[in-house]
Amino acid sequence: MCGIIGVIDRTMARMDGSSIKKALGLMDERGSGEGAGYVAYGIYPDYPDCYAIHVFFDNLLEPKSDVDKILQKWGRIVHQEEIPTYEQPGLKKEHIPWRYFFKPYTDLMVGTTNPDDDNVKRLVMTINSNVEGALVFSSGINLGVFKASGWPEDVANFYRIEDYKGYIWLAHNRYPTNTAGWWGGAHPFNLLDWSVVHNGEITSYGTNRRYVESNGYKCTMSTDTEVVAYLFDFLGRRHGLPSDMIVEALAPPFWDEIDEMPEKQEEFMRTLRLTYGPALMNGPFAIVVATKDGIVGFTDRIKLRPLVVGENGARLYISSEEAAIRVMDPEVEKIYMPRAGEPVIGSVVE
Amino acid sequence: MEVEPLVIDAKGMHYTPLNKMIRAAVASGVKEIVLNNVLGQRFIGNGLRGDAKIIINGVPGGDLGMFMSGPECEIFGDAEHAPGNTMDKGSLIIHGSAGDAVAHSMRGGKVFVEGNIGYRGGIHMKEYEDKRPILAVGGTSHAFLGEYMAGGLILVLGIGHEPAVRDRGIGSGIHGGEIVIRGDVNDKLLGVGATKVLFTEDDLERLAPVIEEFCERFDLDSSSFLDTNYSRIIPSSSRPFAGKYTWD
Numbered sequence: 001m002c003g004i005i006g007v008i009d010r011t012m013a014r015m016d017g018s019s020i021k022k023a024l025g026l027m028d029e030r031g032s033g034e035g036a037g038y039v040a041y042g043i044y045p046d047y048p049d050c051y052a053i054h055v056f057f058d059n060l061l062e063p064k065s066d067v068d069k070i071l072q073k074w075g076r077i078v079h080q081e082e083i084p085t086y087e088q089p090g091l092k093k094e095h096i097p098w099r100y101f102f103k104p105y106t107d108l109m110v111g112t113t114n115p116d117d118d119n120v121k122r123l124v125m126t127i128n129s130n131v132e133g134a135l136v137f138s139s140g141i142n143l144g145v146f147k148a149s150g151w152p153e154d155v156a157n158f159y160r161i162e163d164y165k166g167y168i169w170l171a172h173n174r175y176p177t178n179t180a181g182w183w184g185g186a187h188p189f190n191l192l193d194w195s196v197v198h199n200g201e202i203t204s205y206g207t208n209r210r211y212v213e214s215n216g217y218k219c220t221m222s223t224d225t226e227v228v229a230y231l232f233d234f235l236g237r238r239h240g241l242p243s244d245m246i247v248e249a250l251a252p253p254f255w256d257e258i259d260e261m262p263e264k265q266e267e268f269m270r271t272l273r274l275t276y277g278p279a280l281m282n283g284p285f286a287i288v289v290a291t292k293d294g295i296v297g298f299t300d301r302i303k304l305r306p307l308v309v310g311e312n313g314a315r316l317y318i319s320s321e322e323a324a325i326r327v328m329d330p331e332v333e334k335i336y337m338p339r340a341g342e343p344v345i346g347s348v349v350e
Numbered sequence: 351m352e353v354e355p356l357v358i359d360a361k362g363m364h365y366t367p368l369n370k371m372i373r374a375a376v377a378s379g380v381k382e383i384v385l386n387n388v389l390g391q392r393f394i395g396n397g398l399r400g401d402a403k404i405i406i407n408g409v410p411g412g413d414l415g416m417f418m419s420g421p422e423c424e425i426f427g428d429a430e431h432a433p434g435n436t437m438d439k440g441s442l443i444i445h446g447s448a449g450d451a452v453a454h455s456m457r458g459g460k461v462f463v464e465g466n467i468g469y470r471g472g473i474h475m476k477e478y479e480d481k482r483p484i485l486a487v488g489g490t491s492h493a494f495l496g497e498y499m500a501g502g503l504i505l506v507l508g509i510g511h512e513p514a515v516r517d518r519g520i521g522s523g524i525h526g527g528e529i530v531i532r533g534d535v536n537d538k539l540l541g542v543g544a545t546k547v548l549f550t551e552d553d554l555e556r557l558a559p560v561i562e563e564f565c566e567r568f569d570l571d572s573s574s575f576l577d578t579n580y581s582r583i584i585p586s587s588s589r590p591f592a593g594k595y596t597w598d
Contacts, residue, residue: 026389029392256538302493303450303494308449321390323389323390323409324390326409327389335447337468339492340469340493
C-alpha cells in the first residue's frame, strides 16, 4: 500500500507545494514513515535551459569530486549548490541533497536525434552505477524531485516544498513491502523529463528490467518503480510513442478484448502487444507519470489499486483517495473513477 | 429523558480522537451524532454497537462502519474504499458514490449507495442463518462485482446506465448468495463460476421490500423498478471450485 497524488494546472499557472503536502499528509496511513517525496515542474525558471541534476551525496569529498569531474568532462556546470534543507526531529539526514544546473556539450554525442538528453541519461547511468556515495535522483530541465525517508509532512518540511512553485506536482507516500526503505527508494523516480509515482508492485520487474537493461539503462535503486521511469523514457522519448500509446503498451487490453475490436484497431493492438511484450507490466499498480507537457494516470488492467480523478477548470487531479483531492481543492467540481487500464491524461494547453 | 444529539465539527481532526468521541458518546447513551466537515477520517463507527444514528456530512475515509453492529450511518457525500467492511448489523446509507471493495466481507446489515461503486463491490460477502447482508446500488458498478461472494444479496439498479453494468468479471469465484442487476447482462461479463438464471415473479416478490426501502431512502419512485426485468446471477454449482486444487 502507498499513497499517490498528482495535479496539473493545464494553463501552467504555478502552485506552491503547501497544498499537496496537506493532501499527502491526509494519506499518512498509506505509508510507514520510510519514504515520501515530491516532484514539481516549472520550479527553476532562472535556469530554463539547464538540466537540474539533483544528487544524494554521502559526503562532499570523494563522491562529489568524482561527480564534478564527470559533469565537467561532458558539459558545463552553470551553477551548483546544496539543496536547502531544514532539520526535522522526525527525519534523519542520511545524505546531503545537492543540485547542479548543467548544460551538456551537444557535439559529444552522435547517432541520436536528441544528443543532450542522451548525454545526460548516460551520465546519470554512469554516476549511479559507478560512483560510490552518489546517487542522481532527478535530472530534468526546470523540474526537481525532493524525497527522503520519512513521513510526508517531515519530508515536505525538510525541503520546505512550499518555497517551490510548479504547474505540475506529483507526490508519494511509501509503504515499502518488497525492498527496504531508503532515500533512493522513495518516489518519485525521475529520469530526464519523466517522473513516476507508483502504488503497488511490478511483479514483471525481472522481465521489464532485462528489457530496459538490454537497451542501455541500468537499474540501481533496488526497487521496481525505477523500471517504469526507464520504460517511459525508452518508449516515449526514444521510440516517440505518445502517452496514451505507452499506457496501451504497458497495460494493454486483454486478448479477448482485442479479438472484438474493429479490424484495423485489432491489428494495431496485436502488433503493439507483440512488439512491446517485454514492456508489459504485470501485478497491482496505480501510476501517475509526469513530463513537462502533462500527466498521465493509469492502473493495472484488473484495478488492484485505487485511483480517483478530480477536475476543476484548468486543474486535473489524480489520487489514491478522493479526500486528498478535496483537501487540495475544496471547490473541485467533478470526481470520478477511471476504468482499469484506461489512461487519464492532463495536457498543458499551449 | 431525551438525550440531545451530539454535533462534532471534524474539520482537520485526526480519526483517532474523532472515533474516541463517537464511542464515548454512544456509551453515555447519545442516540444521534452529527459529524460536520468530515474529510478523509478513516474507520468511523468501527466496531460500534447499539442503535445510534450517525449523520456524516462530508467524505469519510476508508473502512467506514467496519465491524459495526447495529448503528445506522447516513452519509451526505461520497465514501472511499471498503465502507461496510465485515459489517455485522445496522446500515450505511450513502448519498453519493463509493470506492473499491464496498461491503468487503460483509456479514449482515445493509449498505445502500445512491451513486456508483468501484471495483470488487461485495467481495467475499457471506451469510449465515438469519444474517444476510444486502448491498444495493443505485448507479453502476465497475468490474468483479461480487467477487468470491459466499452469501447475501447484491442489487444494482443502474439508474442512468444502459446496460446497468458493462464491466467484466461479475460474480467471479462466486460460491454463494445472489447478484441481481436490472436489465439484461451480457454473458461474456460473467466471471468464472457464475451463471445467469431466470429472474422470476417469486424473485421479484422476495426483493420488492429491498427495492422499496432503497427507493424510499433516496426519494425515488419505486414503481418503475418493480415493473422491469432483472438478471439474477448465482454460483454455477454449490461447489464450483471443488476440483480447482484437487483431482477426482
